Amino acid sequence: AQSVTQLDSQVPVFEEAPVELRxxxxxxxxxxxxxxxxxxxxxxxxxxxxxxxxxxxxxINGFEAEFNKSQTSFHLRKPSVHISDTAEYFCAVFGRxxxxxxxxxxxxxxxxP
Amino acid sequence: DTAVSQTPKYLVTQMGNDKxxxxxxxxxxxxxxxxxxxxxKFLKIMFSYNNKELIINETVPNRFxxxxxxxxxxxxxxxxxxxxxxxxxxCASSHVTGGTGELFFGEGSRLTVL
Numbered sequence: 001a002q003s004v005t006q007l008d009s010q011v012p013v014f015e016e017a018p019v020e021l022r023x024x025x026x027x028x029x030x031x032x033x034x035x036x037x038x039x040x041x042x043x044x045x046x047x048x049x050x051x052x053x054x055x056x057x058x059x060i061n062g063f064e065a066e067f068n069k070s071q072t073s074f075h076l077r078k079p080s081v082h083i084s085d086t087a088e089y090f091c092a093v094f095g096r097x098x099x100x101x102x103x104x105x106x107x108x109x110x111x112x113p
Numbered sequence: 114d115t116a117v118s119q120t121p122k123y124l125v126t127q128m129g130n131d132k133x134x135x136x137x138x139x140x141x142x143x144x145x146x147x148x149x150x151x152x153x154k155f156l157k158i159m160f161s162y163n164n165k166e167l168i169i170n171e172t173v174p175n176r177f178x179x180x181x182x183x184x185x186x187x188x189x190x191x192x193x194x195x196x197x198x199x200x201x202x203x204c205a206s207s208h209v210t211g212g213t214g215e216l217f218f219g220e221g222s223r224l225t226v227l
Contacts, residue, residue: 032214032215034215036216038154042220042221043203043218043219043221044203044205044216044218046215046216046217049213049215051213088154092216094214100169101146101207101214103156105155106154106155106156
C-alpha cells in the first residue's frame with residue numbers, strides 16, 4: 001500500500017515570493033507521482049506528473065516538482081507566485097502494480113497581494 | 114468536448130430523500146471512480162469500477178449504491194439522505210491496465226442536505 005503526507009495544510013505567501021509545498025510518500029513499489037490543483041469552486045486538474053526519466057518536471061504555469069527517491073519526496077515549487085495561484089494543491093501517488101490513487105490531505109495556498 | 118461530465122452540478126434536497134448523480138467519460142478509460150470531498154477539502158475514495166466490475170468499495174454506508182451500465186458510465190444513487198452526506202462528489206476516470214492511472218476529474222456535484 002501507499003500513503004501520502006502533505007506537511008503543510010495552509011501556506012500563505014506574498015505575491016511574487018517563492019513557495020514550496022511539501023509532499024512525502026511511502027510505498028513498497030515503484031510509483032507514479034502527481035500534483036493536482038483545485039481552484040475555488042472547481043474540480044481537480046492535473047498540474048504536473050512524474051512517470052519516469054528526468055526527476056525534475058515542470059508545468060506550463062511555472063510550477064516544478066522534483067522526485068527524490070532517497071527522501072521519498074515530491075515537493076512542488078514556484079519561484080514567484082501570482083494571485084491566480086491561490087488554490088488547493090493535492091499530491092498523489094499511484095502504485096505501478098496497483099489500481100488505486102492515494103491522495104494527500106491537500107495544501108491550501110493563499111497568495112497575498 | 115468535456116472528457117468527464119457529471120450531472121447535476123448542484124443538488125439541494127431534504128433529509129430522507131433519494132438522489133442520483135450521473136457520470137460519463139469519453140476518454141476510453143477502463144476505470145471510473147467516485148470521490149467525496151468534505152468541507153475540509155479531504156478527498157475520500159468511495160468506489161472504483163474497472164470495466165464495469167466493482168474493484169474498490171471503501172467503508173461507505175450501504176445507502177450509497179454505484180451502478181456502471183457500461184465502461185463509460187458510473188452513476189451514484191444515494192438513499193435516505195442524511196445531513197452528513199452534504200459534500201462535493203467527484204467522478205473521475207483513468208487508464209489503469211497498462212496505463213499510468215492518471216485521474217481525470219469531472220467538475221463535481223455539490224450536494225446540500227437540509
